[in-house]
Amino acid sequence: MPYIYAQAKDSSARGFPMVRPLFFEYPNDPGSWSIDDEYMFGSDLLVAPMFASGEKRRVYLPPGTWIDYQSGRVYEGEKWHEIALGPIPVVLLVRNHAVLPHLKVAQSTNDMDWGNVELRVFSTDNTAATGLFTKPGSDVQRLSLVPRGKSFGLNSDPQGGAVKWDIKVQNLVR
Numbered sequence: 001m002p003y004i005y006a007q008a009k010d011s012s013a014r015g016f017p018m019v020r021p022l023f024f025e026y027p028n029d030p031g032s033w034s035i036d037d038e039y040m041f042g043s044d045l046l047v048a049p050m051f052a053s054g055e056k057r058r059v060y061l062p063p064g065t066w067i068d069y070q071s072g073r074v075y076e077g078e079k080w081h082e083i084a085l086g087p088i089p090v091v092l093l094v095r096n097h098a099v100l101p102h103l104k105v106a107q108s109t110n111d112m113d114w115g116n117v118e119l120r121v122f123s124t125d126n127t128a129a130t131g132l133f134t135k136p137g138s139d140v141q142r143l144s145l146v147p148r149g150k151s152f153g154l155n156s157d158p159q160g161g162a163v164k165w166d167i168k169v170q171n172l173v174r
Contacts, residue, residue, distance in 0.1 A: 002133060031060055043132075044131065060080050101119055120170055
């Protein structure tokens with residue numbers, strides 16, 4: 001929910017669609033212009049839905065490095081891949097160096113605990129990662145996480161201590 005909320009507010013403020021064709025984020029990549037069955041969900045997630053039964057799907061990835069949200073497997077961009085589905089039958093990839101905020105599951109949006117946020121870091125080379133965060137009624141803030149040993153830490157706390165950040169680094173499969 002916090003990823004969707006922050007991306008929606010940022011998209012609205014910038015006049016961008018929340019669901020974007022690949023060429024919107026990668027206009028200089030000729031391969032992205034021909035893809036009509038995948039999309040970017042905000043700036044950090046690439047979604048390749050399943051339109052037929054099966055256990056894997058052929059997916060084109062734009063430039064950069066991509067990480068499977070469900071398995072942690074790493075993929076090189078600007079090429080096609082056969083990607084196996086995870087427990088959720090969709091291919092969902094995260095842009096390298098992205099931070100995705102998460103909240104614990106709640107019965108309703110009224111019960112969400114915005115004071116305790118998990119930040120999942122997706123970085124293949126242990127370099128800085130960024131993401132967006134906002135609480136209801138607040139402005140969008142940029143999260144900047146930097147490596148600290150085998151983990152990451154906030155470069156500066158945009159919430160000034162009002163949020164307890166639980167930082168988790170995504171396990172990668174090469």
